[in-house]
Amino acid sequence: MLTIKEYKKVESLEEAWELNQKRSSRLIGGMMWQKMSKGNCAVAIDLSGLGLDQIREDADQFEIGCMVTLRALEQHQGLLSYTDGAVKEALRHIVGVQFRNTATVGGSIYGKYGFSDVLTLFLAMDTYVELYRAGTVPLPEFAAKDYGRDVLVRICVKKHPGRFVYQSVRNTQTDFPVLTCAAARLPGQPFLAVFGARPGRAVRLFDDNGILGEQITEEAAREFGKYAAGRIKTGGNMRGSKEYRTHLVRVLSERAALSLADGRENRNDCHS
Amino acid sequence: MTVTVELNSRKVTRNIEPDMLLIDFVRAEGCYSVKRGCETSNCGLCTVFLDGLPVLSCSVLAARADNRKVTTLEGLLEEAKEFGAFLADEGAEQCGFCNPGFLMNAIALFREKPEPTEQEIREYLAGNLCRCSGYEGQLRAILKFLEWKKERGHK
Numbered sequence: 507m508l509t510i511k512e513y514k515k516v517e518s519l520e521e522a523w524e525l526n527q528k529r530s531s532r533l534i535g536g537m538m539w540q541k542m543s544k545g546n547c548a549v550a551i552d553l554s555g556l557g558l559d560q561i562r563e564d565a566d567q568f569e570i571g572c573m574v575t576l577r578a579l580e581q582h583q584g585l586l587s588y589t590d591g592a593v594k595e596a597l598r599h600i601v602g603v604q605f606r607n608t609a610t611v612g613g614s615i616y617g618k619y620g621f622s623d624v625l626t627l628f629l630a631m632d633t634y635v636e637l638y639r640a641g642t643v644p645l646p647e648f649a650a651k652d653y654g655r656d657v658l659v660r661i662c663v664k665k666h667p668g669r670f671v672y673q674s675v676r677n678t679q680t681d682f683p684v685l686t687c688a689a690a691r692l693p694g695q696p697f698l699a700v701f702g703a704r705p706g707r708a709v710r711l712f713d714d715n716g717i718l719g720e721q722i723t724e725e726a727a728r729e730f731g732k733y734a735a736g737r738i739k740t741g742g743n744m745r746g747s748k749e750y751r752t753h754l755v756r757v758l759s760e761r762a763a764l765s766l767a768d769g770r771e772n773r774n775d776c777h778s
Numbered sequence: 779m780t781v782t783v784e785l786n787s788r789k790v791t792r793n794i795e796p797d798m799l800l801i802d803f804v805r806a807e808g809c810y811s812v813k814r815g816c817e818t819s820n821c822g823l824c825t826v827f828l829d830g831l832p833v834l835s836c837s838v839l840a841a842r843a844d845n846r847k848v849t850t851l852e853g854l855l856e857e858a859k860e861f862g863a864f865l866a867d868e869g870a871e872q873c874g875f876c877n878p879g880f881l882m883n884a885i886a887l888f889r890e891k892p893e894p895t896e897q898e899i900r901e902y903l904a905g906n907l908c909r910c911s912g913y914e915g916q917l918r919a920i921l922k923f924l925e926w927k928k929e930r931g932h933k
Contacts, residue, residue, distance in 0.1 A: 510797035512796055513841045515844075534839075536837075537838070537839065538834075541819070547797075552842070554842065601905050602903075604822060604905050605837075607832060607833050
């Protein structure tokens with residue numbers, strides 16, 4: 507159980523950053539995960555008074571405050587439309603509505619959790635994180651490096667005329683995923699597939715060799731599946747073996763490629 | 779630290795520990811409908827409304843409820859009564875331990891989506907676990923309740 511000595515609802519990001527420089531302090535998002543951790547926290551830093559619970563959309567991008575809840579994200583019409591429903595498909599399996607009304611996007615991204623549907627989803631888009639001190643950093647770079655005790659302020663998604671799909675496999679409804687897979691087809695870029703819950707942190711795989719070509723066929727999708735299964739490193743845990751996950755990488759990447767083929771219906775199941 | 783919470787339309791000001799959870803706060807105020815279940819944010823037994831939205835009180839700090847509205851089943855008795863009768867009619871409870879949390883989230887569903895599909899009902903209530911039933915009784919109760927409400931609305 508986490509014990510907290512002092513709770514501080516900060517009035518500025520500077521105040522949050524300063525308090526967070528002490529190792530005994532913790533920034534709290536939705537606290538869903540941190541609450542279950544053990545340890546002592548001298549100061550719990552709450553950002554909920556800074557108006558960071560809003561999603562702003564303009565012609566070029568979405569700006570998502572770190573305190574936006576997963577439920578608000580899942581219900582945002584602009585994001586739903588931009589991602590063909592992939593955002594809803596990624597989030598709707600996470601525990602329940604009550605959980606998603608509290609869990610925050612900032613907490614999910616900052617935690618870089620291996621099981622994260624949220625990280626997998628955003629890695630498939632042209633996403634940046636805005637850190638208070640380090641400034642704007644591409645999400646793949648943020649996910650791969652340690653940015654110390656900086657404060658994640660916002661997540662920005664640049665809009666491109668593309669298509670997205672999201673899939674996950676779970677042993678049982680509301681459980682952690684056995685594997686997650688998001689994919690994107692953006693003009694002028696190779697096909698991108700992202701795999702999370704490997705069980706390690708989500709990683710990206712581009713179709714740099716042009717296996718899928720301009721017109722995705724069933725045969726090309728099958729080949730891409732084999733390619734992905736050979737490239738993506740998986741592991742085993744109580745939810746699935748390494749071999750099973752590698753099998754799923756092949757199946758999900760093939761399905762993702764096919765569902766983003768021209769003239770096909772997107773397979774984001776929340777549409778059904 | 780001191781917090782002021784509007785609990786079931788009643789202003790409550792209390793000194794609390796910074797790590798006090800909302801479930802402990804509301805139970806200390808006599809709201810025993812809020813059950814302690816998994817304590818790992820999974821079962822939905824501890825569901826309360828925070829500013830009208832269903833949340834898991836086992837995972838929210840009481841400090842976060844400062845200057846906000848918290849509603850438990852004790853504050854929704856009239857609204858819950860009608861639907862509760864349908865749950866009873868369909869035999870949708872055995873031990874009954876999950877019922878308060880289930881009722882809270884079902885009310886949240888009815889408020890958000892007055893005419894949900896069966897799929898939407900299943901999805902919305904996925905975060906409420908019941909270890910006695912197979913959820914079929916609850917589903918029947920919701921569908922019949924919604925049908926009844928619809929018919930009553932037409933009269």
